[in-house]
Amino acid sequence: MLLALHGVSKRFGALRALDGVGVEIGGRAVGLLGPNGAGKTTLMRVCLGLLTPDEGELRVLGIDARRDPGAVRMRLGYAAEGPHRIPGLSGLESVAYAGELCGLPRRTAILRAHEMLDLVGLDQARQRPVEEYSTGMHQRVKIAMALVHDPELLMLDEPTSGLDPGSRDELLQLIVRLRDGEGPAVLLSTHLLHDVERTCDGCIIMDRGQVRYAGPLEELQRQLGDDSYELRGSGELRALAEALAGAGHQVAWGDRPDSLVVRLRPGAGPAAIWEAAEATGSSLWQVMPRRQRLEDAFMAAVAQGGAR
Amino acid sequence: MKDQVYGVGYRRLPEGRSARWAPWPIARTALTLAWRKRSTKLGVGLCGLSVFGHGMALAAQVLAERFIDTGMGGASRAAETVVHGVIGDVHTTLANFIGVQMIATAFLLAMVAAGLIAEDRRTGAMELYFSRPLTRRDYLLGKLLAAGLVPAATLVLPFVGLWLFAAGMAPPGAVGPMLGLLLPGLLGATIAAVLLTATILGCSALGERGRTVGVIYVVGLLVLTSLGGELPASGHRWAGYLSPPRNVQTIVDAALDAGSSGLLLQVLSSRPEANPSVLLATLCVLGLSALGLGLLLWRVRKEVAG
Numbered sequence: 225m226l227l228a229l230h231g232v233s234k235r236f237g238a239l240r241a242l243d244g245v246g247v248e249i250g251g252r253a254v255g256l257l258g259p260n261g262a263g264k265t266t267l268m269r270v271c272l273g274l275l276t277p278d279e280g281e282l283r284v285l286g287i288d289a290r291r292d293p294g295a296v297r298m299r300l301g302y303a304a305e306g307p308h309r310i311p312g313l314s315g316l317e318s319v320a321y322a323g324e325l326c327g328l329p330r331r332t333a334i335l336r337a338h339e340m341l342d343l344v345g346l347d348q349a350r351q352r353p354v355e356e357y358s359t360g361m362h363q364r365v366k367i368a369m370a371l372v373h374d375p376e377l378l379m380l381d382e383p384t385s386g387l388d389p390g391s392r393d394e395l396l397q398l399i400v401r402l403r404d405g406e407g408p409a410v411l412l413s414t415h416l417l418h419d420v421e422r423t424c425d426g427c428i429i430m431d432r433g434q435v436r437y438a439g440p441l442e443e444l445q446r447q448l449g450d451d452s453y454e455l456r457g458s459g460e461l462r463a464l465a466e467a468l469a470g471a472g473h474q475v476a477w478g479d480r481p482d483s484l485v486v487r488l489r490p491g492a493g494p495a496a497i498w499e500a501a502e503a504t505g506s507s508l509w510q511v512m513p514r515r516q517r518l519e520d521a522f523m524a525a526v527a528q529g530g531a532r
Numbered sequence: 533m534k535d536q537v538y539g540v541g542y543r544r545l546p547e548g549r550s551a552r553w554a555p556w557p558i559a560r561t562a563l564t565l566a567w568r569k570r571s572t573k574l575g576v577g578l579c580g581l582s583v584f585g586h587g588m589a590l591a592a593q594v595l596a597e598r599f600i601d602t603g604m605g606g607a608s609r610a611a612e613t614v615v616h617g618v619i620g621d622v623h624t625t626l627a628n629f630i631g632v633q634m635i636a637t638a639f640l641l642a643m644v645a646a647g648l649i650a651e652d653r654r655t656g657a658m659e660l661y662f663s664r665p666l667t668r669r670d671y672l673l674g675k676l677l678a679a680g681l682v683p684a685a686t687l688v689l690p691f692v693g694l695w696l697f698a699a700g701m702a703p704p705g706a707v708g709p710m711l712g713l714l715l716p717g718l719l720g721a722t723i724a725a726v727l728l729t730a731t732i733l734g735c736s737a738l739g740e741r742g743r744t745v746g747v748i749y750v751v752g753l754l755v756l757t758s759l760g761g762e763l764p765a766s767g768h769r770w771a772g773y774l775s776p777p778r779n780v781q782t783i784v785d786a787a788l789d790a791g792s793s794g795l796l797l798q799v800l801s802s803r804p805e806a807n808p809s810v811l812l813a814t815l816c817v818l819g820l821s822a823l824g825l826g827l828l829l830w831r832v833r834k835e836v837a838g
Binding site: 297298306325336343371374527 | 542557558660662663664665667
């Protein structure tokens, strides 16, 4: 189990950054999704022991993070959002220094720093001072610093923000390689759904300090239903739409004038569509199951919370 | 040339790593970074020049006394005078050294240590530190070590070196009484080092830019020293306690009086200016040091507790 939180709350004055967060999640790569201000960074900082929660129980990798934050941090790697750096140090020195702070002997830390910089693809520039780095290079150094002491869980806070498409793609590739290889498990905090869809097998959706969903991505998509169909055809489509709506299905017009999106009522199969088409004299030339995208699932989960 | 993501795999580190003392890498890195600045090298040069100048002065004084001794034919009365002269000169030079070197070290500390906390806050490095398995104590010790090594290297060790240098050149009869100068002087140099370390870190904990903190620190110290030196002469005796070097001198003088034999006290013809109350001087030094350390602790607690 990567994270197990029960009733964790954290206030900043009147603002409830975390509001009774309860979640248990494992896996190799977990996305922490949510709009800005959802409480993602606060959750990560609480897990690291940088913030003390006002109430609740919190276990990270099986360790009580409130009682023993040092042991948690020894097993965690954290790459914070923003330009956190020690000016004057080169990329190599920064990574080696991070290793030494985690208890590696100096020589081992330097060797390991080279290894990690190779891994993240920072080759020529590793001897240059970090303040001369581009955003992409800086993100790579931060990931190398988070990995240098061989953590069991790597926490990345918005690692792709501000990156150009090429650098973003390379960074996501790296996360996938870590997930699929011997690297640590990854907790990826982002508001970019595509990043999670591409790299993670599970996700936590947060909104206004609360967890709206926690579990595998596939389960989230399944929960929201795979019983939607996109219909395309000709003839009496308006009559078809009315007939389907009259039978209790949800119908909406699609992106094109000749398409309909139908979400069948529970228990009904696609045969209901064909029957309605026959009854209304419509000719359908496409009935395609519409796969729920993560974006839909995310919006639905957040909307569900908002309606609560 | 564009960097490429290589096909290098992730390698696990062997289990069972032993814990290492984290403050040392913090201190070493801070000093390494400081040494890369040209201003630090200038500061080191200034301190070195002060040590060299005082060394030369000691050599000149001791050798001059011995030369006069030889010139007078080595009679026993003259030898005693030589010993007294040597001890008096060495005392004056070493006392002067502590005062001057305190100011020179403050210049150097402004370059080395003014940004130790301030720059960590400004650049977000504090979060970087505390997302590692570091405790507040490790961080504080690392920063104290980095700042403390500077006055240790420019004030305490050179004082011992100068004393040894003087003792090595002095006539045989002078070495014994000169021992009475070593411990009080060492105490003064150490107190000055602690005071400078605590105050620079306290100032750094308040500011957000190293350069600004450094300038304010040096100007503040110079103003206090100047006020503490000038105002007592015009009747404001209380103002002497504003000057950190004068307070340190007061403590050194008291230690000299308390721990020395009558012979040594007889030959110390001139004393540097000091404050009338040792207790008040000690309280001022302790209060200033405690204020600096208190600000440091407060800042770190505030930052890390979020």
